[in-house]
Amino acid sequence: MNTLRIGWRSIWRNKRRTAITAAAVALNTAILIVSYGLMDGMIVDTVHSVTNMLTGDAQLHAPGYRADRSFYKSVQNVDQVLLAARQAGIDASPRSYGYGLVSVGHKSAGARFWGIDPRLERKVFGLAGQMSAGEFISERREAAGDSETVGRDIVLGRKLAKSLHAVVGSEIVAVVQAGDGSLGNELFTVKGVLKSVGEEVDRAAAIIDKRDFEDLFVSKGRIHEVAFNAHGRLTPEQVVAALKPATAGMELFSWKQLLPALADMVNMFDAAIWIFGMIFFLAAGLGVMNTMLMATYERMREFGMLKAMGATPWRIIRDVSAEALMLALFSTAIGLAIGIGADVYFHAWGIDLSGLGGDVVFSGIAFNPIWRATITTTGVIAPVVVMWLVCLLAALWPASKAARLDPVRAINHV
């Protein structure tokens, strides 16, 4: 304890120099904590957007479906797959897709129809919460007897609605080539318009109840995609592993395989934070090394005297290291306080990216325009502990120099 106390007193022998070095180390620590928090926040938000809004942890398709999106390549044994998912505690939403034409008045456009189970889709994914106007479809209302008078609701992607000049309540005519080759056509009422959630959805999505889809496309219950969401209880890889036996012969992929560009971006963030960290640690370490070199150089006679009185080299190393450690503890404490403060701020208020213009879309996935930091134990502790080690390492050279001094020459050093 004595050694540390002496170290603490020693660093304040030159108050200005220590204050400057401490400020630099504190600032570096704070920046590392905040940038880790923000980078991690971006990753968490990305993964959250992907897994909870639409794509899910993993998706199941028929072989070759993703390549040509053929209406006839549908997932087999959907019930078994859903059962296996339920048993593994994984939520699942089956979806059907078909292409066709939507028209409002004199405007018409191509669309990709989604047949979904509104109850499941709402429960498993967050698309229903992404409305810019109106509401998401609910379960189809069954009128007594006459199926023709049933209200058929449709939800449109943002750009599709815009190009059709469709608003909530607009009447939509849907015309499609049905699965039996016949011409399917039906009237729908726009129940809601989605926010921007990704290019493909924005441009083409026309979301309808699965029973309306079956009527329109004569689809005979064809399911083209099952999207799984474990809500963070399992990793995407565990989800794939858990469902593998029930989905033999079909294409089951985690979101990282489905959206490789996005997975790469997440990995790149991880790498970036490491490179970023190295630079900051190096800068802080050099600062500390300079300070300790100065501190030992100007006290050469003092160290010479200590050695003359019988101090071992180890004792000198210990003293100098203790000084560096005290400096590190003091500075990182300040850095920690600033870093956590900033993290809390960015977590609560975030950075509004919407001012950068347009939607923040990458790899077809729209991001939350408010960039928030996450606060994790690792993100806070790791920079501090590594900074301690860097400070100690930086002190080793000055310390060993001091330890190897020849007492006679050191005492006579001017």
Place this chain on the structure above:
Amino acid sequence: MNGMSCSMLVFMLASGAPVAAGAGGARLSAREMLEKVDDLYRGNSSYGKMTMKVVTGHWTREMKIEGWSKGKQKSLMRILSPRKEKGTTTLKSGNNIWNYLPKVKRVIKVPSSMMGGSWMGSHFTNDDLIKESRMSDDYDFKTTFEGKRNGEDVVDITCTPKPEAAVVWGKLVVTVRTSDMQPLAVLYYDEDLELARTMTFSEIKEMSGRRIPTVMKMVPADKPAEYTMFRYNEIKFDVPLKDDIFSLRSLQR
């Protein structure tokens, strides 16, 4: 129409002086042969009934269709059967196509982005209905084969689009039977000069005073097991038709 697919598909698309039938065995130039093929189904106006059979890997269906045409620009086609599509009507006027859907009682315009889409589930696109070109005007051509094939004297005329022609094909090869100047086949090549589809003609009969192939079969090159076949059951040329048949109002009747 691309090349002549459409004048074949929808005989009513184009007008132009109908060629006197029975050019017979007289020796014709490549241009004259192409003009004859171009004008095979043309008249100032026409009315007809036909059967369209579409076979795909997933389904087979047959539709009965009646149609009217006036001039090059206007045509109207109405589906007579099956019941699900009965009354579904396509109006072509200039470069636009509208469909009337009796089930929902609405008219919708086919957007330009869907022009490449299938017409009524067939192997013809909406574009096929509206794109008009005459092989003899829009293509440079030369005779590339002359002689016997499958026991018949035939001539192959290879057409390459003129630089300024607004056509989607890279090359057409038209096979004409020399004995009566009837077309036997047209091969459509895409811009990479890969075979895209093959149209064959058969069952040459006399209808309304003209000898024409009454059956046309379109086979897409990438799906050789699929086809769309048209059979004319009835065709009349130069019938008196009022312009307002080809209006959005009449579409809904």
